[in-house]
Amino acid sequence: MISARRPxxxxxxxxxxxxxxxxxAACGRKGPLDLPANSPPAPQLSAAPDTATDNAAKPGVFNSGYGADSAPAAPRGQKKPFILDPLLDSK
Incomplete structure (x- = not known):
């Protein structure tokens, strides 16, 4: 007797x-977000061509040099104790 398994x-x-x-899940419109109904219309920006120096100054995923020379955005906070500190701090 052979039985075929069917869902x-x-x-x-x-x-x-x-x-x-x-x-x-991937359905949707490509483009900017819609503004709320009571907001003023957004100003239209002219489409100026980007130069290489402008592109280097922009933040982005593929721009690894952006912000490398700048100071940190926020100062370091105080160290808060954590239960695993004795294990993690051991050398």
Whole structure:
């Protein structure tokens, strides 16, 4: 006796719901965020071409040199005790 395993109707429903959730997760518009209804209209910026020096001064994921020479954004805070400090501070 050979029995073929077929997914039950509940498993099919879960499979269809999971696939549709994945497909619908990426739906949306590409573009800037919508402004609230009572806000003034945003000023239109002219599209000026970026130069290499302008690009180097902009923060970004792929710009590893941005902010390397500047001071830290916030001063160091006080050290708070943690339960694992004796294990972590051992050398």
């Amino acid at each position: 039950t109707s509940a498993a099919r429903v879960l499979l269809v719901l999971g696939a549709s959730a994945l497909l619908l």
